[in-house]
Each structure stands twice: as C-alpha cells, then as structure tokens.
Amino acid sequence: xxxxxxxxTERTNIQIVSEDDVVxxxxxxxxxxxxxxxxxxxxxxxxxxxxxxxxxxxxxSGCGKSQTGLAIMQLTFGRIEEGRIxxxxxxxxxxxxxxxxxxxxxxxxxxxxxxxxxxxQEPMTSLxxxxxxxxxxxEAILLHQTRDKAEARRRTVDILRKVxxxxxxxxxxxxxxxxxxxxxxxxxxxxxxSCNPTLLIADEPTTALDVTTEAQILDLMRDLQHEIGTSIxxxxxNMGVVAQMCDEVAVMxxxxxxxxxxxxxxxxxxxxxxxxxxxxxxxxxxxxRGQKLESxxxxxxxxxxxxxxxxxxxxxxAAIPGLCDTVMPEEIFIAGSQTHTVRCHLYT
Amino acid sequence: xxxxxxxxxxxxxxxxxRGLKKHFPIHSGFLRRVTGYVKAVxxxxxxxxxxxxxxxxxxSGCGKSTTGRTILRLLDPTAGEIIFxxxxxxxxxxxxxxxxxxxxxxxxxxxIFQDPFSSLNPRLTVGQIVGEPxxxxxxxxxxxxxxxxxxxxxxVGIRPENMTRYPHAFSGGxxxxxGIARALALNPKLIVCDEPxxxxxxxxxxxxxxxxxxxxxxxxxxxxxxxxxxxxxxxxSDRVAVMYVGYIVEMASTxxxxxxxxxxxxxxxxxxxxxxxxxxxxxxxxxxxxxxxxxxxxxxxxxxxRCRYAEDICKVERPPLRDIGGEHWVACHFAERxxxxxxxxxxxxxxxxxxxxxAPVPAASPAS
Numbered sequence: 225x226x227x228x229x230x231x232x233t234e235r236t237n238i239q240i241v242s243e244d245d246v247v248x249x250x251x252x253x254x255x256x257x258x259x260x261x262x263x264x265x266x267x268x269x270x271x272x273x274x275x276x277x278x279x280x281x282x283x284x285s286g287c288g289k290s291q292t293g294l295a296i297m298q299l300t301f302g303r304i305e306e307g308r309i310x311x312x313x314x315x316x317x318x319x320x321x322x323x324x325x326x327x328x329x330x331x332x333x334x335x336x337x338x339x340x341x342x343x344x345q346e347p348m349t350s351l352x353x354x355x356x357x358x359x360x361x362x363e364a365i366l367l368h369q370t371r372d373k374a375e376a377r378r379r380t381v382d383i384l385r386k387v388x389x390x391x392x393x394x395x396x397x398x399x400x401x402x403x404x405x406x407x408x409x410x411x412x413x414x415x416x417x418s419c420n421p422t423l424l425i426a427d428e429p430t431t432a433l434d435v436t437t438e439a440q441i442l443d444l445m446r447d448l449q450h451e452i453g454t455s456i457x458x459x460x461x462n463m464g465v466v467a468q469m470c471d472e473v474a475v476m477x478x479x480x481x482x483x484x485x486x487x488x489x490x491x492x493x494x495x496x497x498x499x500x501x502x503x504x505x506x507x508x509x510x511x512x513r514g515q516k517l518e519s520x521x522x523x524x525x526x527x528x529x530x531x532x533x534x535x536x537x538x539x540x541x542a543a544i545p546g547l548c549d550t551v552m553p554e555e556i557f558i559a560g561s562q563t564h565t566v567r568c569h570l571y572t
Numbered sequence: 573x574x575x576x577x578x579x580x581x582x583x584x585x586x587x588x589x590r591g592l593k594k595h596f597p598i599h600s601g602f603l604r605r606v607t608g609y610v611k612a613v614x615x616x617x618x619x620x621x622x623x624x625x626x627x628x629x630x631x632s633g634c635g636k637s638t639t640g641r642t643i644l645r646l647l648d649p650t651a652g653e654i655i656f657x658x659x660x661x662x663x664x665x666x667x668x669x670x671x672x673x674x675x676x677x678x679x680x681x682x683x684i685f686q687d688p689f690s691s692l693n694p695r696l697t698v699g700q701i702v703g704e705p706x707x708x709x710x711x712x713x714x715x716x717x718x719x720x721x722x723x724x725x726x727x728v729g730i731r732p733e734n735m736t737r738y739p740h741a742f743s744g745g746x747x748x749x750x751g752i753a754r755a756l757a758l759n760p761k762l763i764v765c766d767e768p769x770x771x772x773x774x775x776x777x778x779x780x781x782x783x784x785x786x787x788x789x790x791x792x793x794x795x796x797x798x799x800x801x802x803x804x805x806x807x808x809s810d811r812v813a814v815m816y817v818g819y820i821v822e823m824a825s826t827x828x829x830x831x832x833x834x835x836x837x838x839x840x841x842x843x844x845x846x847x848x849x850x851x852x853x854x855x856x857x858x859x860x861x862x863x864x865x866x867x868x869x870x871x872x873x874x875x876x877x878r879c880r881y882a883e884d885i886c887k888v889e890r891p892p893l894r895d896i897g898g899e900h901w902v903a904c905h906f907a908e909r910x911x912x913x914x915x916x917x918x919x920x921x922x923x924x925x926x927x928x929x930x931a932p933v934p935a936a937s938p939a940s
Contacts, residue, residue, distance in 0.1 A: 284773040284774065284775060284776075285773055390861075404862050404863075405632075406862070407862075434631040434632055434800065434863075435631070435800065435801075435802065435841065435844045435845060435846075436631065436840060436841060436844045436856065436859055437631075438844065438846070439843070439844035439846070439856030440856055440858075440859075442846070442856075443855060443856055461773065461774060462846065463774070463848045464803070464845065464846030464847055464848045465846045466848075467846065467847060467848045467849050467850040467852075467853075468846045468847065468850075468853055468854070470850075487850040488850050488851065490850075491848065491849060491850050491851075492851075493924075494924055497926060497927060500924045500925075500926055500927075501775065501926065502774060502775065503848070503924065504924070504926075505774055505775050505777075505778035506774055506778075506803070506848055507778075507781075507803040507804055507806065507807035508803070508848065509803055509806055509830065509845070509847070509915050509916075509917060510806075510830075510831075510915070510916075510917030516782055516785070517778040517781055517782055517807065518778065519775055519776075519778035519779040519782060520775040520778075523743050523745060523746075523776065524743075524773075541926050541927075542926060542927040570927050
C-alpha cells in the first residue's frame with residue numbers, strides 16, 4: 225500500500241472537489257489497540273479546509289479533535305483504519321493522500337514541518353530546553369528551506385520580529401526557560417510559520433495562557449494568517465475563541481463531526497442539539513447573571529464502549545425513542561444551505 | 573432565584589482581611605542565604621459579607637491562590653490580620669491562632685481545590701475521603717459517619733453506593749463533586765473555591781457551577797471564588813476583586829466592575845475576554861511588556877509601565893486602595909477622571925431554543 229508505485233497511481237485518480245481546498249479529510253477512522261480493549265477515537269471524520277481560511281474544531285475532551293490534527297501530521301500512535309486525508313501544497317495541482325505515505329518516509333518528512341506545521345498546547349513542554357530558541361527555529365529552516373546557515377539565522381530573526389518579539393536577536397539566543405509563557409508560545413508560532421506552511425494546525429494554542437496574553441496571541445495569529453495566507457485548523461474547546469478566530473466551525477462529539485457550518489451560522493443558527501446545548505451552557509456576559517446555567521445532563525460515555533445509534537442520544541434533550549437509539553444519522557445538508565451540514569435525525 | 577439568593581445575604585461581615593502579606597524567601601548561593609523575597613501577596617485589604625460570593629480574579633502569578641491559602645492558614649502570613657467571625661467563638665484573628673485553636677475554627681472554613689486529579693488521595697476510597705474531616709474533628713463515627721457521608725454524596729449528585737470506590741474510577745467532574753462533598757462535611761460557613769471549574773469541560777463546568785449555587789442557597793454559604801475565567805466569575809459573583817502583582821487594584825459589585833471599571837488594568841483584562849459572538853470581533857488593548865516579577869516589582873504603581881494613562885506621579889507613588897463611593901474600591905490616582913470601557917453585553921446573540929422531544933417512532937422505520 226505504501227510503496228511509491230501505489231502512491232503514484234493513487235494520486236492521478238484523486239480529485240479534490242473544490243479547487244480551493246488545501247485539505248480534505250474523508251471518512252477518517254482511527255483506533256487505539258490497548259490492553260483494556262479497542263478505543264475507537266475517530267469514527268468517520270470528514271471535513272475540508274478552504275485555502276486561507278480558519279477552520280475551528282470544537283468539542284469536549286475525548287471527542288477526537290486533537291487526534292484528527294495529529295492524524296493529518298501522521299504523528300498519532302493510533303492506527304488509521306480507513307479514510308483519506310487529501311492534501312495539496314501551495315501553488316501546485318498535485319494532491320497527496322497523507323494516509324498512504326509512510327510515517328517516517330522521505331515524503332512525509334518533506335511535508336511535516338514544512339507544508340503542514342503544528343503548534344501544541346503546552347508552550348512549556350513543547351520546546352526543547354537544551355537548545356536556544358533560535359537554534360530550534362533554524363533547524364526547521366535548514367532542513368526544509370536553505371542550506372546556508374547565515375541565511376537561516378537571518379530568517380529566524382526576521383520571523384521572531386514578525387511575531388512581535390521585542391528584541392529578536394537576543395530572544396534567538398535565549399533558552400526556553402528564560403522566556404515567559406506568552407513569549408514561548410510566540411516562539412512556537414514563529415517556528416511553525418518559519419517555512420510558510422500551507423496548513424497550520426493549532427492544537428489549543430492559547431489554553432495554557434492568561435486572558436490578556438491569549439488575546440494578544442489570537443490577534444497575532446489573525447494578522448499573520450492574513451499576511452501569509454496560511455490555512456489554519458484551530459482546535460479548541462473555548463467557544464469565545466472560536467467566535468473571535470474562525471471562519472468555519474466543525475463541532476465534534478465522540479469521534480464524529482456532528483455539525484459543520486460558517487461561524488455565524490454556528491452561533492446564530494445552530495441545528496444539532498449538542499451544539500445548542502454547548503452554546504447554552506457557557507456563561508455569557510450580561511445575560512445569565514443570577515440565572516442558572518444550562519448544563520448537558522450526564523457525561524461523555526466511556527471511550528471503550530460503543531453507543532448504538534446517535535452517540536449523543538443518551539444526553540440529548542430531543543432524542544426520538546426508537547430512532548435515535550438505533551440508527552446512526554447521516555451527515556446531511558440543512559435545507560436551503562450549501563455549507564451547513566448536521567448529523568441529526570431531527571433534520572432528515 | 574436571583575432575589576432568593578440576595579435575601580440570604582446580609583451586611584454582616586464574615587471575613588475581613590487587613591494588610592495581609594505573604595512573602596516567600598528566595599535562597600541562593602552555597603549557604604542558601606536569603607537573598608530576596610517574592611512578594612506574592614503584598615498588603616491586601618478586603619472583606620466578605622455573610623452569604624455572598626466574592627470573586628478574586630487576576631493573571632497567573634498575581635497571588636490569588638496564595639491569598640486563598642493564607643486566609644485558611646494553609647500558608648502562614650508574613651503580616652496582617654485575618655478576622656473571621658466564627659459562629660461559636662466570635663471574631664478571631666486567624667493570623668495569631670495556635671494550631672490547637674485553629675483546629676476549632678477550621679470546621680467553619682474549607683477549601684475546594686483546582687485540580688480534581690491531584691487533590692484526592694488515590695489510596696483512599698471516596699467514603700474515607702469525604703469522611704476524613706468528620707473523623708479528624710470527631711464529629712461522627714461508625715454508622716452515623718457512614719450515613720453522613722452517604723447524605724453528602726447524595727447532596728453533590730454522586731450515588732452513595734460509590735462510597736467504596738477509589739477516585740480513579742471517576743471522571744473529572746465527578747471528582748470535583750467529591751471534593752465539594754468533602755468541603756461540605758463539617759457544615760462550613762466559608763468555602764474558598766480555588767479555580768474549582770478551570771480543569772473541567774464546558775458542559776461539566778456548568779453542572780458544577782450550578783451545584784455550587786444550589787448549595788450556597790441551601791446552606792447559606794459564603795464563597796471566596798478564585799478564578800481566571802472572567803465570564804465564570806461574572807456569572808457567580810456578587811462582588812469581584814481584581815489582583816495585580818500581589819495587590820488588589822479594584823474591588824466593586826460585579827455590575828459596577830464589569831460595566832463601569834475604574835482601573836486601567838481591569839479595562840485591559842475585560843477587553844481581552846474572547847466574546848462568544850462572531851459578529852463582535854474585538855481587538856485587545858495592547859499591554860506592552862509582561863507581568864512584572866513579584867520579586868522585583870517596579871516603583872510606584874505596579875501597573876504604570878504597561879498603563880496607557882500613566883503620568884509622572886504613577887512612577888513614584890503607589891496609589892492606595894480607596895472607596896470612591898458605593899463600595900467601589902480602586903487603587904488608581906486618576907480613578908475619578910478616567911473614562912474607561914467596560915464589557916459590552918452580549919444581548920443580541922440569541923439563546924437558541926432546544927428542539928422539543930419528538931413522538932416515538934416505531935423501531936422498524938429507518939431514517940428517510
């Protein structure tokens with residue numbers, strides 16, 4: 225499956241439906257085989273990320289949002305059972321199916337960190353403490369962009385300046401422990417953007433930061449995204465951040481995308497009961513004071529178990545007995561919309 | 573519900589903190605000599621009335637958790653008074669009590685910790701965890717103890733049958749409920765909630781916040797609610813205090829603080845909240861630089877290097893926390909003069925109604 229010939233033939237057959245998509249994930253299934261049983265982390269995830277847009281992927285812990293990001297980078301320890309991840313670089317018509325590439329093969333290594341890069345949640349632990357920040361950014365540039373060390377150094381200082389570091393030459397020579405959390409996250413962003421990637425996967429990039437720092441980092445990401453034209457897959461659980469950052473949103477629940485729409489539709493015209501409940505359970509400034517927050521009853525089911533029918537039905541306030549608990553709803557377009565899809569029996 | 577909550581509140585003061593300081597020594601060199609102090613809490617004053625919730629907000633490292641722990645004497649204060657109105661003993665200064673005396677006051681003040689994964693002993697069963705305070709205070713034993721634990725677990729929404737299970741068998745939200753049951757065991761008056769929901773998912777967070785509100789109403793509890801999520805604090809608090817580098821810079825009723833802030837730092841903090849409304853995209857107020865190091869704070873007002881309204885006096889004189897009217901306390905030289913921007917109410921964004929439960933469908937008919 226993974227040899228060069230197969231990849232070659234595969235490529236010519238693939239058609240990305242929209243010319244504007246940089247990534248198209250189709251029916252991705254991913255499992256972990258553990259001593260306690262099989263965890264089905266992703267059960268048929270499909271979405272696309274248009275060129276130059278920000279797709280927000282939201283959901284509670286354990287819904288598979290981080291695993292989707294890691295699968296695109298081929299960094300997951302799980303096994304991809306089925307599905308395709310189609311990727312197209314900047315300015316090429318060539319489409320690559322990432323799931324067909326060898327994890328550590330030359331082609332995957334050419335893409336990873338160069339055409340697709342990632343920012344992780346923990347700015348404290350995702351930088352190597354033994355090397356200077358500049359060295360770590362140069363490493364990516366030397367690997368992918370240029371062999372000239374002086375040139376790499378110049379680009380490193382440039383990108384550090386671009387992410388708003390006050391004294392880029394000095395920062396390049398400092399070690400991660402000498403920087404604050406916000407500065408480290410800026411350094412991570414600098415590293416991720418150093419090769420002008422086609423796609424940036426940001427996995428909860430601001431969750432560990434304070435609110436003022438978070439606002440600055442989001443502002444910075446928005447500016448850089450406009451400037452470079454990178455598409456961003458923004459993984460988060462914070463609906464406020466989604467509203468501020470994203471163009472489109474995919475809501476995930478138990479390894480499936482249950483609703484997908486433009487950000488305005490998600491907040492002003494949500495369809496899936498889970499999306500609606502999620503929005504109703506966040507405290508809103510000025511509205512809910514003195515009133516009870518609405519919560520979703522129950523908890524996310526145990527990952528080792530499988531729920532028959534719609535995975536949300538045990539917690540759903542609108543579940544239809546006899547239908548939702550037996551039949552898995554298909555992903556369908558909302559009547560009269562080309563972009564808004566939902567996986568719910570209420571709309572079939 | 574709002575009025576019911578307000579009725580339970582009185583103007584009597586349960587806890588008053590005056591000039592509280594907590595400095596941690598910095599040791600360095602071969603002899604581990606003290607070379608400086610981290611001034612985590614540097615002279616704060618506030619009070620909490622009976623039955624109210626005081627929110628304490630600020631960025632990481634501003635000393636809000638240290639404040640919570642020092643009040644309970646989990647950390648010993650460097651200076652200052654902590655006057656607690658104990659229902660049995662009357663007003664006592666906790667800062668001066670001995671261990672034995674503290675033990676008599678402790679049943680009335682409890683704490684809920686942030687991380688539900690490290691604040692429960694993994695080697696004890698849930699029954700032992702919740703029953704431990706009762707045993708230490710010799711409040712109950714034998715069957716009475718088991719009954720009380722069962723009642724407490726029921727109260728927080730955990731089935732009493734789970735008493736014999738260990739913490740690892742529970743999810744984050746359930747563990748936080750166990751922590752709440754433990755804090756409730758001795759019928760306390762004051763509960764310090766140290767970031768009780770920040771480790772939880774959104775839907776679970778709402779459940780725990782509702783539980784805290786229900787319990788407050790039922791037992792007339794007083795909360796010191798420490799958090800960094802400003803939307804959560806706005807929801808649960810009657811009054812809010814904002815901390816910056818070991819110092820309270822503003823304290824007022826929630827309404828006043830969020831909609832009519834008087835301190836430039838509060839304004840910047842409020843502007844940074846990511847608002848869940850895609851039609852209102854905001855740009856944050858640029859705060860140059862980083863939060864100062866509490867071991868080496870700047871001169872004058874600690875906020876002046878980052879403040880866009882700073883003038884010469886701010887560099888030399890630290891403004892005291894003063895009441896500018898209507899119990900609105902501010903530590904800023906220009907509190908009366910500045911016109912600051914509060915948060916905008918998210919009234920326009922609709923609260924979508926949930927679809928109603930549908931009639932049952934015969935099992936045979938598949939989805940169309």
